[in-house]
Structures are given as structure tokens and as C-alpha cells.
Amino acid sequence: MLTKKRLFFLGAGSMAEAMIKGLLAAQLLPAEQISVSTRKRTEHLQELSTTYGIHRCQDKRAEIEAADIIIIAVKPFDVATALQEVRESISARQMVISVAAGIATEDIESCFSEQVPVIRAMPNTSSFVQESATALCGGRWADQEHIALAENLFSAIGISVVVKEGLMNAVTGLSGSGPAYFYYVFEGLIQAGLECGLPEETCRTLLLQTVYGAAKMLKTTGKEPAELRRQVTSPNGTTMAGISVLEQGDVLNHFVQAVKRATQRSEEMGRQSNPAHV
Numbered sequence: 669m670l671t672k673k674r675l676f677f678l679g680a681g682s683m684a685e686a687m688i689k690g691l692l693a694a695q696l697l698p699a700e701q702i703s704v705s706t707r708k709r710t711e712h713l714q715e716l717s718t719t720y721g722i723h724r725c726q727d728k729r730a731e732i733e734a735a736d737i738i739i740i741a742v743k744p745f746d747v748a749t750a751l752q753e754v755r756e757s758i759s760a761r762q763m764v765i766s767v768a769a770g771i772a773t774e775d776i777e778s779c780f781s782e783q784v785p786v787i788r789a790m791p792n793t794s795s796f797v798q799e800s801a802t803a804l805c806g807g808r809w810a811d812q813e814h815i816a817l818a819e820n821l822f823s824a825i826g827i828s829v830v831v832k833e834g835l836m837n838a839v840t841g842l843s844g845s846g847p848a849y850f851y852y853v854f855e856g857l858i859q860a861g862l863e864c865g866l867p868e869e870t871c872r873t874l875l876l877q878t879v880y881g882a883a884k885m886l887k888t889t890g891k892e893p894a895e896l897r898r899q900v901t902s903p904n905g906t907t908m909a910g911i912s913v914l915e916q917g918d919v920l921n922h923f924v925q926a927v928k929r930a931t932q933r934s935e936e937m938g939r940q941s942n943p944a945h946v
């Protein structure tokens with residue numbers, strides 16, 4: 669479905685690069701059909717174009733007019749300015765996909781004079797290795813075909829699910845930010861291994877396989893995490909001793925609070941960066 673489409677990325681940071689890398693690896697469309705722009709012409713833009721063979725934007729408006737799908741991948745507080753610059757070049761025959769945290773489809777829609785189909789999506793940076801977990805929803809003017817096209821795009825770089833827009837801030841706090849929670853745990857475990865006398869390389873090798881194996885167990889056995897944890901935990905053994913320290917620190921509840929705070933932050937950013945109010 670996407671093979672002949674032209675994509676324009678408004679913004680060329682971590683998320684845009686992760687998506688571009690994933691899309692090209694999936695061979696969903698040729699690199700020449702992807703254009704990127706940044707606020708200023710930077711070396712980074714040149715680097716992206718050299719690395720991936722994508723088109724480095726020369727004339728933002730003309731290239732946006734020629735695009736089929738415009739992907740908003742600027743920071744939430746830059747969405748208003750970025751859209752102000754190009755809104756006249758976007759029409760109802762195109763489709764906008766925003767990955768900006770917190771920004772509602774209706775606030776993006778209100779920037780255009782036409783009934784532009786808008787999809788709000790929340791992928792994560794694992795798009796880079798085609799392992800994103802993406803949730804998306806359609807705005808007022810997005811029909812089933814637009815949603816299917818967006819699912820097609822995000823399924824090429826991981827898995828995608830369609831949710832109600834009211835759940836998008838929670839998705840942002842859970843799986844949008846999610847990789848960072850796991851990296852944080854990984855950092856802690858590396859530090860633990862080092863402090864217990866293991867060489868760094870050994871820690872890294874063992875932990876990488878441990879995290880990969882645990883994720884694969886969850887995915888392939890379909891068992892509950894508590895059940896899989898029980899299988900590791902011998903009565904009065906090492907795991908029980910380790911987990912009791914985490915329980916004393918109420919670590920599980922801290923994860924719950926972290927995701928709730930991230931969800932709330934997504935809501936706040938949506939209010940503070942609302943492009944409809946600029």
C-alpha cells in the first residue's frame with residue numbers, strides 16, 4: 669500500500685531517524701520517496717541523507733505539497749510553529765501522522781483550512797530495529813483507509829494497535845516512554861554486577877541474553893509474569909532474597925507511579941503545546 673507513497677518528515681530527531689531506519693530496513697518504500705526537514709539546515713540533516721539515501725529537503729513547502737503523508741516528528745512545543753510554517757501546503761488529499769506526545773488530533777486538525785485526515789500515533793525508539801510497539805488513533809477526518817495505511821506503516825517497524833484517542837496519553841506514559849524504563853533497570857543491573865565483582869563485558873553479555881530470554885519467555889509462553897517469576901524463585905533461595913529487597917523499597921509501586929506521572933505529563937504537554945491556541 670505504501671510502496672508508491674511519498675513521506676515527508678517534519679523534524680529529523682531520534683524518533684524520525686528510528687522510523688526512517690526501520691522503514692528502509694522493512695523495504696516498504698524506496699529511500700528517494702522519503703524527505704526530511706529540520707528547523708535549520710544542519711549537518712545532521714546532511715548526515716541522515718548520506719546514511720540512508722533519503723532526500724534532504726531543499727524547498728519545504730514544495731516538497732510537502734508533493735508528499736502523500738506528512739509525519740510530524742518535532743517536539744510537542746514545536747508543533748505549533750512547525751505547522752504554522754507549512755499549513756498552507758497541506759490539503760485534504762494528503763494525510764498527517766503526528767507522533768508528538770500529548771497533542772490531540774482535533775488540535776492539529778484545527779490548524780488547517782481543509783478537512784485534513786490526521787492520525788495520532790505513539791511509537792517508540794525501537795522502531796530503529798523494527799521492534800516498536802505503536803498505538804494509534806484516527807482523528808475526525810481519518811477514515812478506515814487512512815487508519816489501515818498508518819497501521820501498514822507502523823506494522824513494518826514493529827507491532828501496531830488501534831486505540832481510542834482518550835487512551836493515547838496512557839500509551840505515551842507506558843510504551844512510548846517504555847524503552848527508557850527497561851534501559852534504566854538495565855543500567856541498575858550493570859552497576860549491580862560490577863559492584864559484585866564481575867567484569868563489565870561479562871555483565872553486559874549475561875544481562876543482554878537474560879533480558880532477551882525473559883522477553884521471549886513472556887512472548888512465546890503467554891504465561892503471566894508472576895507465574896514466570898515464581899518459576900525462578902526457589903523457596904528461601906537467591907531470587908527470594910533479591911526480590912525481598914525490591915519489595916522493601918516498594919519498587920513495583922514506584923513503576924506504577926512512574927507511568928502515571930508520565931501519562932499526566934503527556935496530558936500537560938498537550939495542553940501547554942496546543943497548536944490550536946497559537
Ligand SMILES: NC(=O)C1=CN([C@@H]2O[C@H](COP(=O)(O)OP(=O)(O)OC[C@H]3O[C@@H](n4cnc5c(N)ncnc54)[C@H](O)[C@@H]3O)[C@@H](O)[C@H]2O)C=CC1
Pocket residue numbers: 678679680681682683684705706707708740741742743744746749750751753767768769790791792793844845
Ligand atoms: N524520542 C522518543 O522516544 C519518542 C518521541 N516521540 C515524539 O516524537 C517527537 C520528536 O521527538 P524526538 O525525535 O525525541 O525529538 P528531537 O529533539 O530528537 O527531534 C526534533 C526534531 O525536530 C526538528 N524541528 C524543530 N522545529 C522544527 C520546525 N519548525 N520544522 C522542522 N523541524 C523542526 C529539530 O530540528 C529536530 O530535528 C516528539 O513530539 C515526541 O513527543 C514519540 C515517541 C517516542
Ligand SMILES: O=C(O)[C@@H]1CCC=N1
Pocket residue numbers: 769840844845
Ligand atoms: O519523553 C518524551 O516526551 C517522549 C514521548 C514518549 C517518549 N519520549
